[in-house]
Amino acid sequence: MPCALCSATLGLVDFAVPPPSTPAELVCLCGDCRKLVEGTAAPDPVIAGLLRDVVWSEDAGPQVLAWRLLHRVREPWAAELLEQVWLDEDRLAWAKAGLGGAEAPVEDAPLRVIDSNGTALAEGDAVTLIKDLEVKGAGFTAKRGTLVKGIHLTEDPGLVEGRVNGMVIVLKTAFLKRA
Numbered sequence: 001m002p003c004a005l006c007s008a009t010l011g012l013v014d015f016a017v018p019p020p021s022t023p024a025e026l027v028c029l030c031g032d033c034r035k036l037v038e039g040t041a042a043p044d045p046v047i048a049g050l051l052r053d054v055v056w057s058e059d060a061g062p063q064v065l066a067w068r069l070l071h072r073v074r075e076p077w078a079a080e081l082l083e084q085v086w087l088d089e090d091r092l093a094w095a096k097a098g099l100g101g102a103e104a105p106v107e108d109a110p111l112r113v114i115d116s117n118g119t120a121l122a123e124g125d126a127v128t129l130i131k132d133l134e135v136k137g138a139g140f141t142a143k144r145g146t147l148v149k150g151i152h153l154t155e156d157p158g159l160v161e162g163r164v165n166g167m168v169i170v171l172k173t174a175f176l177k178r179a
């Protein structure tokens with residue numbers, strides 16, 4: 001049997017897919033794919049392309065390995081593919097159990113919220129406004145240099161909420177500087 005991921009026919013080993021299952025799910029892997037599966041490196045574009053097919057495999061072992069490896073491919077097509085591919089409940093739980101911290105699913109990655117300088121903003125940070133902002137509907141202008149303490153992150157990485165003149169308003173991160 002060739003390598004279950006890349007179809008290589010040399011240097012094959014039987015690899016027990018972690019975490020241990022009963023009976024052990026053995027997958028035939030070549031040396032390169034074994035290193036890939038055991039390490040944390042992202043698959044190169046060639047193997048990533050092959051995983052596109054393997055992730056649809058009916059065999060649990062290859063499918064689970066391909067599913068995990070595709071989570072390391074931080075590209076839109078991989079995220080899209082992972083949304084499309086269907087794993088039954090047991091198989092999905094098993095696949096997820098093998099995702100380490102470094103390989104956490106893309107959707108769990110924290111939103112990256114940055115100010116006008118590219119500095120990361122976190123919940124509760126203080127910021128200053130870098131330009132006068134007219135607050136629509138409130139009849140005042142938040143002046144450049146205004147300090148806004150305790151910002152609140154929103155679903156949108158481009159917007160945060162903060163209290164100015166006693167009112168909670170939505171602020172564009174492009175007009176903020178971390179204080």
Ligand SMILES: [Zn+2]
Pocket residue numbers: 003004005006007008029030031032033034
């Ligand atoms: Zn291989």
